[in-house]
Amino acid sequence: METRLTIVTELAGAEVSGLIFGHFAEHLGRSIYGGIWLGRGSEGADEKGYNARVKELLRDLGPEVLRWPGGCFGDQYHWEEGVGKNRRVRRNIWWGGYELHEFGTDEFLGYCEEIGAEPYICLNLGTGTVREALDWMEYVLGERPLSYAERRAENGREEPYKVRYWGLGNETWGCGGNMRPEYYADLVRQYSNFIKATFPDVKLVAVGHTTDWNRRFVASLLERPARIDALSVHQYTGAKEDWDEEDYRRCFGSRARKERQISEAWGLITALPGKLKLVVDEWGVWYDTARRENGLLQRGHLKDALSAASDLHLYMRHADKIEMANIAQTVNVLHSVVLAEGPKAKPTPTYFVFKMLKGHKGGRLLPVVPEGERKWPVGEYLYPLPDVVATVKGNEISTSLLNPSEEDIKVELSLSGGDMGSAEAVALVGSDLQAEDVELVPAEVSLEDGRAKLKLGPASLTMVRIERR
Incomplete structure (x- = not known):
């Protein structure tokens, strides 16, 4: 037949934003250290310390956006510990081991420039403060004679960076603070009030969750508004690495749940003033074998590449609602597009899905x-x-x-x-x-x-x- x-x-309908083909990199497992970053003088590293082969692959792919530093890690991350010469060693409380802070703000933003990705920074609302967030943004966006702009120049970067997107925490309903939506709404009002007064042109992405969470969050903002531009959702697909036919089909059947979440979240945010959009901060296949003990490492297969194509098709169909989507994650973690082992790296099958479907960008x-x-x-x-x-x-x-x-x-x-x-x-x-x-x-x-x-x-x-x- x-x-x-x-x-x-x-x-012809809505335009497909290139930001739908975005990526996410967290300080977790071998995503940053041993993935994106090898360190200056290491085998396979370029002169700045980036993994040369990984950088080559990502530059060729042309990732539209890169979200960093978390994830759960973002709500324990204090940016000043990762700039300049004196960097602090701290425990990574969510994923184990130690954070050396070798890869910090300047390394991340420099990397985005090298691979052609728009940077998206997740602010720390879990253990941070409004003052810390504003100082970080001044370091990134400020101009002399502002103090943190002077500090950035002392660290080797004269010109301000270009960062439009800033996330207001991550999974604040869970690892980001175990908050009630009403309490989080208060924080969003507080942070957005000061951030937009200081940096009016940035785009702020608030944390979303289930429909019930989103309903209560939006209801609170209707009582007293906040200055946000988007609401995020996470859309993982749980699966067995050793799939059987039933599990394989269930992966594609998850589209019904994802589409319902998108439609319900969209219905809620349209009640708020302004033209808010949705951001799928994290999405992808999460195998049962990917655990904290192995750094959430999973191999890439054709089956999860096809699942990625299905999800990207869904997000493109909702291009009128979705401004950005970031697969989790970029290198060596969960549904990655690159697997790296020291100086060696290779693309996963999902890498080629992105390469193909980016033909829709701007259409x-x-x-x-x-x-x-x-x-x-x-x-x-x-x-x-x-x-x-x-x-x-x-x-x-x-x-x-x-x-x-x-x-x-x-x-x-x-x-x-x-x-x-x-x-x-x-x-x-x-x-x-x-x-x-x-x-x-x-x-x-x-x-x-x-x-x-x-x-x-x-x-x-x-x-x-x-x-x-």
């Missing part, structure tokens, strides 16, 4: 009307086969087609408003779902009477680029 998909080119969403679409039962949810996102930029239409099933799918693509001048496609494939090594291979596309025909292999992601006449 052939699935016919009509791309409605006359109804406007187009509706896709299916005929003969199959449904894949995943628990109580019927997953569409294929799962499709189409965007348009100028005369180019990018269409990504995800087939997580075990069967081939024949697809015919057509445009409602015009003919196709040309079409080419590339597919992400692997030997099996457990494959750690994958390939991007050309996919055969035939044009017949202004329509594109192709076959989607099992467990594959395909990107089709169409030039319209």
Whole structure:
């Protein structure tokens, strides 16, 4: 059976923000030390101490945003211990071991500039103060003769950094302080009041959680408002590393829960003044084998790359609501895009999903009307086969087609408003779902009477680029 998909080119919708293809790096396991950072003079490090191979891979990927320093770690992080020459050693209370503070604010922001990522800093609301947050922001954004701007210059950086996004804590309902939403709302009012008075152009992201938490938080802000720009949610997918068929399908069935959380959070924040957006601060597959004892290390497989494609499709479809999404995490931790061991590093299958789907960046969403679409039962949810996102930029239409099933799918693509001048496609494939090594291979596309025909292999992601006449 052939699935016919009509791309409605006359109804271009929301623009897909590049920030949806964001990343997250926490001081945890070998994410920073032994991942992004090796230290000056170490084998495989560049002249600044960054892991040269990891930096090369990330620069080539072009991460749109990098969130740091946490995560749970962020609410025990005191920024002044990580700048200048005299750096303090402190226990990492959440993830074990010691924090040496070799990789601090200047190293992080310098790294973002080197790999082309927009920095996103999570402020410490758990053990920090408003004064500490303002001092940190002055160090990053301030100009001379401000004292912390002078200190930054003494540490080697004359010009202010460019940081738009600042998070108001992390998981304040849990590791970030075990707070009630009403108490957290008071803190958000306090912090945002002073921050926006001092740095009016920054964007502040408040912590969200369950629908009940969000409802109580928003209700408190309706009584007395705060100056925030976005509300965050976290969307992890629990799974077994040694997946069985049921667990594999459940991973894709989790979309129903995630979409419901997005829709309910959006419905709540639209009651607040201003044009707030949602930020998915952390998302990805979290294996049962990833624990504190092993630094939350998990291998990358084709199966979780396909799950990442499914989640990114979801976030792109809600581009009118979601301003940013950051996969957890970047290197060596959870659903990473790079695995590193000393000076050696390699991309995971999910790395190539980002490389492919970033073709949608800056495009406007187009509706896709299916005929003969199959449904894949995943628990109580019927997953569409294929799962499709189409965007348009100028005369180019990018269409990504995800087939997580075990069967081939024949697809015919057509445009409602015009003919196709040309079409080419590339597919992400692997030997099996457990494959750690994958390939991007050309996919055969035939044009017949202004329509594109192709076959989607099992467990594959395909990107089709169409030039319209």
